[in-house]
Amino acid sequence: MDIETVKERAGPREFGPADDMPEEYRRAATRMIQFHANSEVMGGYLDKQFTRHAPSLDRKLACTAKVQDEIGHAQLLYRAAETLGVKTREEMLDELANGEGKFLNCFHYPVDSWYEAPMIDFFVDGGAMRRQATLKTTSWTPYAHAMDKVCFEEGFHVKHGESILKELMTSSKATRERVQETFETWWPRILQFFGPTNDESHHNDFAQDVGLKTATNDELRNSFLNMYVPKAEKYGLEIPEYPRIFERDDGTMAIREDDLDWDEFWTISKNDYEGSHEQIGTRRRRQEAVEWVRQSMDDWEASGGTTPQAAD
Amino acid sequence: MIWEVFRQEEPGDYHQHVGNVHAPDREMAKQFAQIQHARRMQTNSLWVVPQEEIGEVDAEDTSFGGTTDKSYRWAMTYNDIDASFAEEVADSEEEQREAAEKRSEAQS
Numbered sequence: 001m002d003i004e005t006v007k008e009r010a011g012p013r014e015f016g017p018a019d020d021m022p023e024e025y026r027r028a029a030t031r032m033i034q035f036h037a038n039s040e041v042m043g044g045y046l047d048k049q050f051t052r053h054a055p056s057l058d059r060k061l062a063c064t065a066k067v068q069d070e071i072g073h074a075q076l077l078y079r080a081a082e083t084l085g086v087k088t089r090e091e092m093l094d095e096l097a098n099g100e101g102k103f104l105n106c107f108h109y110p111v112d113s114w115y116e117a118p119m120i121d122f123f124v125d126g127g128a129m130r131r132q133a134t135l136k137t138t139s140w141t142p143y144a145h146a147m148d149k150v151c152f153e154e155g156f157h158v159k160h161g162e163s164i165l166k167e168l169m170t171s172s173k174a175t176r177e178r179v180q181e182t183f184e185t186w187w188p189r190i191l192q193f194f195g196p197t198n199d200e201s202h203h204n205d206f207a208q209d210v211g212l213k214t215a216t217n218d219e220l221r222n223s224f225l226n227m228y229v230p231k232a233e234k235y236g237l238e239i240p241e242y243p244r245i246f247e248r249d250d251g252t253m254a255i256r257e258d259d260l261d262w263d264e265f266w267t268i269s270k271n272d273y274e275g276s277h278e279q280i281g282t283r284r285r286r287q288e289a290v291e292w293v294r295q296s297m298d299d300w301e302a303s304g305g306t307t308p309q310a311a312d
Numbered sequence: 313m314i315w316e317v318f319r320q321e322e323p324g325d326y327h328q329h330v331g332n333v334h335a336p337d338r339e340m341a342k343q344f345a346q347i348q349h350a351r352r353m354q355t356n357s358l359w360v361v362p363q364e365e366i367g368e369v370d371a372e373d374t375s376f377g378g379t380t381d382k383s384y385r386w387a388m389t390y391n392d393i394d395a396s397f398a399e400e401v402a403d404s405e406e407e408q409r410e411a412a413e414k415r416s417e418a419q420s
Contacts, residue, residue, distance in 0.1 A: 012324060013323060013324020013325075014323060014324070016323075016324075018357075058384050061384045061385075062384045062385060065382070065384065065385035066385075069385075126398065126401070129398070129400045129401060129404070130398070130400065132400070133399070133400035133403070141323075141324050144324060145326065151400060151403070151404055151407075152404060152407050152408065152411075153404070154400075154401075154404055155387040155395065155400075155401050155402075155403075155404025155405045155407075155408060156385055156386055156387040156389075156390075156404075156408065158387075158395075158398070158401045158404075159387045159390040159393045159395055159401065159405070160390055162390070162393045163390045163392070163393050166392070166393065227397050227398045230397070231397060
């Protein structure tokens with residue numbers, strides 16, 4: 001299939017492993033799905049901290065369940081990326097460990113307090129779900145199928161995150177102030193979650209033309225604002241003055257994107273932020289620590305542990 | 313030999329198990345599958361799989377979903393939180409609720 005045919009046919013779940021896709025499509029899809037998979041892994045690693053800080057057994061159990069979900073999502077996504085035939089799962093995991101793999105800006109910042117839990121579990125996961133719901137209609141079928149299961153599970157994460165936010169914001173004055181402070185630190189990062197504006201986004205046009213992306217960064221960010229600003233206000237959080245948010249003629253909200261620190265964003269996107277090194281290093285050490293498990297599975301398979309039977 | 317047949321109605325759908333066919337080889341199995349399972353049904357694609365290639369584990373072998381209470385991992389548990397503000401969160405909760413109902417029906 002040539003690229004013009006791909007653009008003509010592009011639509012929800014239009015292409016799959018049986019189709020002969022051009023290199024350009026397969027590379028773009030791999031980049032996008034690998035980024036998503038890496039983000040699930042790195043997001044899971046941040047949540048690991050919250051399990052430690054969680055104030056009750058129920059919260060600890062829910063946090064553990066969430067980490068388990070996120071790592072599972074990463075596996076589904078690496079599998080979907082593998083179906084494009086550009087990279088193997090091992091290559092993608094190695095790239096993440098050695099700092100070449102890219103992942104979401106929010107997961108480059110270290111977390112160290114429970115007050116940050118709702119920032120990740122409610123706002124970032126809420127944003128992620130906004131985006132993931134639009135990817136159920138991506139043109140690469142294995143990616144869309146992965147989103148079916150991911151979206152099924154995410155509802156619990158967002159609701160649990162909101163439940164934590166509610167608990168903190170109905171607590172003591174000191175706690176509410178701590179949450180507000182944390183919110184002010186995280187709010188600009190959360191708004192950058194959706195990536196740069198459409199005109200700054202390097203890959204947007206192609207990804208939309210071939211049906212990989214079905215909504216632009218701006219559309220996603222603005223719809224996120226419409227839903228999550230009222231939520232923040234409901235619990236008594238004050239939206240910081242900067243970045244400025246404004247109401248458009250149709251009553252929907254948008255942001256003055258120039259107010260955000262895009263230099264920091266682009267540093268992060270190159271894995272060059274101070275937090276990046278720390279987060280990637282933690283991940284690499286974990287990956288190395290369980291190398292023996294992968295090795296023993298490979299050995300078992302090589303020794304004929306599984307015998308795929310000849311079909312005919 | 314027996315081949316299990318999976319039919320996909322439309323591009324992008326999951327292949328769903330629809331039955332099986334008897335055939336001596338893959339080519340024949342594909343032909344029989346077309347005749348038996350796709351002739352009068354809307355079909356975009358068929359998979360045929362040798363039955364012995366399918367690994368099975370059933371409710372006698374294991375307790376699916378575990379034996380401990382895992383209510384903390386379901387959206388419905390957080391019922392003081394309103395999910396209707398975001399369509400995708402509400403959808404997820406609804407899917408989870410349906411799955412939970414089916415699970416409890418299966419167990420009773």
